[in-house]
Each structure stands twice: as C-alpha cells, then as structure tokens.
Amino acid sequence: MGPGRGPAMAAPRSAEPATAPKHVLEDADVMTTPLRIGPHAVQPPVVLAPMAGITNAPFRTLCREFSGGKGLFVSEMITTRALVERNAKTMQLVRFDGSERPRSIQLYGVDPVTVGKAARMIADEDLADHIDLNFGCPVPKVTRKGGGSALPYKRPLLRAILHEAVSNAGGLPVTMKMRKGIDDGHLTYLDAGRIAVDEGVTAIALHGRTAAQHYGGTADWDAIARLKEAVPEIPVLGNGDIWCAEDALRMVRETGCDGVVVGRGCLGRPWLFADLVAAFEGAGEEAYARPALGEVARTMLRHATLLGEWLGDEARGVIDFRKHVAWYTKGFSVGSQARQRLAVASSLEELAGLLDGLDLDQPWPQGADGPRGRTHSRNRVVLPDGWLDDPYECGQGVGAEAELDTSGG
Numbered sequence: 001m002g003p004g005r006g007p008a009m010a011a012p013r014s015a016e017p018a019t020a021p022k023h024v025l026e027d028a029d030v031m032t033t034p035l036r037i038g039p040h041a042v043q044p045p046v047v048l049a050p051m052a053g054i055t056n057a058p059f060r061t062l063c064r065e066f067s068g069g070k071g072l073f074v075s076e077m078i079t080t081r082a083l084v085e086r087n088a089k090t091m092q093l094v095r096f097d098g099s100e101r102p103r104s105i106q107l108y109g110v111d112p113v114t115v116g117k118a119a120r121m122i123a124d125e126d127l128a129d130h131i132d133l134n135f136g137c138p139v140p141k142v143t144r145k146g147g148g149s150a151l152p153y154k155r156p157l158l159r160a161i162l163h164e165a166v167s168n169a170g171g172l173p174v175t176m177k178m179r180k181g182i183d184d185g186h187l188t189y190l191d192a193g194r195i196a197v198d199e200g201v202t203a204i205a206l207h208g209r210t211a212a213q214h215y216g217g218t219a220d221w222d223a224i225a226r227l228k229e230a231v232p233e234i235p236v237l238g239n240g241d242i243w244c245a246e247d248a249l250r251m252v253r254e255t256g257c258d259g260v261v262v263g264r265g266c267l268g269r270p271w272l273f274a275d276l277v278a279a280f281e282g283a284g285e286e287a288y289a290r291p292a293l294g295e296v297a298r299t300m301l302r303h304a305t306l307l308g309e310w311l312g313d314e315a316r317g318v319i320d321f322r323k324h325v326a327w328y329t330k331g332f333s334v335g336s337q338a339r340q341r342l343a344v345a346s347s348l349e350e351l352a353g354l355l356d357g358l359d360l361d362q363p364w365p366q367g368a369d370g371p372r373g374r375t376h377s378r379n380r381v382v383l384p385d386g387w388l389d390d391p392y393e394c395g396q397g398v399g400a401e402a403e404l405d406t407s408g409g
Helices: 027-032 057-067 080-084 088-093 112-124 148-153 155-168 189-198 221-230 245-255 272-280 293-311 314-328 336-342 348-356
Strands: 035-037 040-042 046-048 072-079 104-108 130-135 174-179 181-183 203-207 236-239 259-262
Touching (some): 112 155, 130 148, 148 155, 148 181, 155 174, 189 221, 245 272, 259 272, 293 314, 293 348
Parallel strands (some): 046 072, 046 259, 072 104, 130 174, 203 236
Antiparallel strands (some): 035 040
C-alpha cells in the first residue's frame, strides 16, 4: 500500500488496552530462536542501539570483539539530507570495518523523497546490508519541528516515509525504531506498527517510553508485549532499561519480543555484549564479565587508540574519548580529581600515565551494573503549533530544521 490514508485506516489509538498481554517464554525458546532481519540471522538476538557520537566504528569494534562477532551493531544515526548531499563527516560515519557483517545504518529523515534517495544511495553504492529508520528522538529541538518521536503522530507522513524507504532500498531489509508516542494521551506505537507492516518493514524496535518521559522513569515493557501481539507478522525488538544480561533475558521472557536493543546499558561497558552472549547461550552468571580496574583501563586505552586511528589524529581521538571516562570509571574508587584529569587528557601517553596511577587491582564494584547515561524526564514535549489537531494531516512544514544530528532516542 502506498502513501496516503487508506479507506480501512483506523482512528488513532490514544489509549492502550486495559490489560497487557502476558508472555512467559521457556528458557529454551529464549535462548535458541534467532532474530531474523531479512536474510540475516542474528543469534543471540541482541542489537546495539544507535547512539549519536557513541556507536561509531571504534565503539562498534569493541562491542563486537567482546561478543565474539555475535549480534547486530548499528551505526550512529545518519541524517538523510547529509547523506544525499555527501557531507564529509557523514560519509566517514557510514564507513564500516571490513569485519562488520551485516553492516547496519540507521537513517533519520522527515522528507519522504529525501529518505527514498538516501535508501537508494545505500543500495546502489553497497554502503550497508540493512537500513534502520529512527522515529524515537525526544530532543526538543527536533520535536518542535515535527521530527523524531513527534513524527509518527502524523500517520500519512509516517506511511509515506516508510513507503519511500522500502521501495528504494533495492531489497535491503528496512527496520524502524520508535517510542510509544508523544505522551500517554497521544500513543502512536500500535498504529505505527500496523503501518510498518503494511509498507513492508522487516522488524520494529520499541523503546518503552513516550517522548514526554525522555529517559526518565521506568520503561513500559507491557507496551512491547502489546506491540508483539499487534504485529505478529514481523519481529519486534524491545528497548529500555536493559542494564545487565539478566534484564535482557527477562524482557524476552515477559514480553515475547524477538530480540533486544541495548543502548545506555553498554556506555563505558562494551563487555556487556560478552555477558549477553553468555546469557542467551545459557552459560549463567558465573560467565559474566566482572573486570578489575586494570582490565577496564586497558579497554579505555584501546578505545581511545581506535578513535585516533579512525579520526586520523591521535589528539582528536583522545579528546573524543573524554566523554566516556565517567562511564568507564563508574563505581570505582578513582576520586574526582583523577576523573577530571582523565577527562582532559590530550594524548595517549598522558592518558596511559594517568591510568597507570590508579589502583588498578580494584575489583568490579558492587552496583556498577545499574543505570548509566541520561535518566531525566521532561514531561512536556515541544511540538509545532497545531501539531496535535489532526493525526491524518500530512505534516506540511516539517523541514530540514528537524534533521539535526542528535540522540537516536
């Protein structure tokens, strides 16, 4: 079905069913069923969430090494306009290491024609093996222009974007990532899921929060279960509050989802993917990584080294690494002054010397497996004037200003 409102299109759902479906899967089903993304079998069914400024090639390399090459590792979010215009920074972001298979690019765009051009470019130039579309970003500077997690409220615009992406992808699988909706009074995920199935999307990932929640509160895993029941034709992936491997198993057991998407839980902790592989392969908690500070320090130095090699400049790599310092050292007795010095290091030699000065024998700290990254709520979503007046209006006026490089949601 092409873009536009079809005669059988249902009224928008602003409220959820009173009772969430209950799924309790047996461990054998959780651990042995691969995730299918088009022709690609992903086992264990674990996906690295695209995070702007984080999931570049060096970080994907680390996560993939710890996982033994198992799982799916998606690029940072790429704006479609920048890709089509061959922006130099964007073209660097879509370069993959030769060992990355399948290669996954997440696209973000608000104009159906531009999204279609970007999908065609990826297919024609063999830039990736899988395209993911982002409709989850809750950042005000994006939603106030009608982009990100605000966009699915305009059903015809969502349909048109999905139609152009799938039609131009040349047979590459197209997936999408979204949130529950704008807020609890304007939920869109069930309608969006059915539109995605209609338009040939291969799989859907749902972050169990609204845009209003931002990254605060608790992710609603029941919504993931509802979506799975609503779109049984395609895989559904769950996202939100996966801080350790046991959380991932529990999400699959309780919701019936086909796989998990892990974002903030792996910040400063790429070895979480080793834990996820162990969990889904039934190895048990005794196999989970609990690195001492010395091992963490070696990973930190390797991360900074890879960034320098990727950027072609050691100093730029160390500077880019600075934002990771607090995540890597979370829970360890490092001290605020040492953290500050690490966070302003400007060379690999300086970084290595500062790391060597720490108490590297410290064991993995209690509680370091918990939440990390952004955890705040906003409660109010900034939207264009009149955005909520008509969900079937086509979203005219959503322009390039909504295509800012920012969080994947």
